Amino acid sequence: MMRKSILWKDAFQTITHSLGRYIAIILLIGLGTFAFVGLKMAGPDMRATGADFxxxxxxxxxxxxxxxGINSTDRATIKNSPAVKQATFGYLQDAKVKSNQDVLRVFSQxxxxxxxxxxxxxxxxxxxEIALSYLLKKKYHIGEKISFTKPGILKNKTYKIVGFVKSSEFLDKTQFGQTNIGNGQLxxxxxxxxxxxxSPVYQVSRVxxxxxxxxxxxxxxxxxxxYHDQNKPQKALNKNRQDKYDKYVQLYKQQYQKRHPYYTRSN
Structure with missing residues (x-):
């Protein structure tokens, strides 16, 4: 008992003589504990927020x-798949901004x-009218006109910016994907x-x-x-794609023959 009493007395004296250091150690331990709890909770909270969005x-x-393009055959393939609950179809076009190097993927709403x-x-x-990603609101402003160099299937080259939006399809704030125009990055x-x-055909379907x-x-x-549900329609769409490719090849051959009457097919 005497030895324990001496130990407690020494410990108490050590703490009182170095009270500032003791408090600092306690605070560091507490801070580390709170940080660990925060990191532990961040993952589930972020996933819950994402799921709600x-x-x-x-x-x-x-x-x-x-x-x-997604033609009528593709649309029927998607909509008639037994696993599909709902399918929508829309347009998209990658377009380079005329005034700078930005390349935007323009979707139909x-x-x-x-x-x-x-x-x-x-x-x-x-x-x-057009609405841009909310991440671009520091670079462009509402009421401003934005023009594209080659609008592709877009009817107009110039649009009025009327809003900024957030998309559930783009989670990464820095990487939007690749494109075959401009510098190759969206x-x-x-x-x-x-x-x-x-456009006579759609470019995108959401399922x-x-x-x-x-x-x-x-x-x-x-x-x-x-993964399981997309396999069957994917195989059917791949077959449709090959059929479309063959038709395009045949069409281009016919057009070439009309322009070059002395052309002889090799097959």
Missing amino acids: FTKHNLADVTVTSNY SNTLSSYELIKGHFPENNK SGFAVTTHNAFA TFKNTANLSPFSVTYRNRV
């Missing part, structure tokens, strides 16, 4: 794009699947009306499946179901 804007399970959240201004109401995205495009309802988009079960 995806649910609010009805994020598609898969997005289908095609260099040859979607109001059902993968809808957009309005951050400022209003959504485009006609084919001469600078952001934009949204305009459906009738701002002139949800029946058996993914109420599943966390971050869960293994969700990923497995999406």
Whole structure:
């Protein structure tokens, strides 16, 4: 008992003589504990926030794009797949801004699947208005005119910026994907009306499946179901793509023959 009493007395004297250091150590331990708890909670909180945002804007399970366009056969393939709950179709065009090096992926507005959240201004109401990614609001402003060098399937070269939006399809704030124009990198995205495009076929389809309802988009079960459900329509779409390719090749050959009457086919 005497030895324990001496030890406690020495410990107390050490603490009182170095009270500042003792308090600092306690604070550091407490800070480390709080930091650990914060990091432990950050992951679930971020996933919950993301899941709520995806649910609010009805994020598609898969997005289908095609260099040859999505024609009536493709649309029937997607909509008639037993696993598909809902499918929408729209347009997209990569376009370089005339006044700088920015390249934007311009989408037709979607109001059902993968809808957009309005951050400022209003959504485009006609084919001469456009809304940009909210990440570009420091570079462009509402009321400003934006022009594209080669609009592609867009009907107009110049649009009035009327708003800034957030998309559930773009999570990375720095990487928007690659493109085959400009410097090869997308600078952001934009949204305009459906009738701002002139194309006989769609370029993008957004799809949800029946058996993914109420599943966390971050869960293994969700990923497995999406992987399983997309396989069958994917195979059918691949076959459609080959058929479209063969038709395009035949069409180009016929056009070439008309322009060069002495051309003889090798096959």
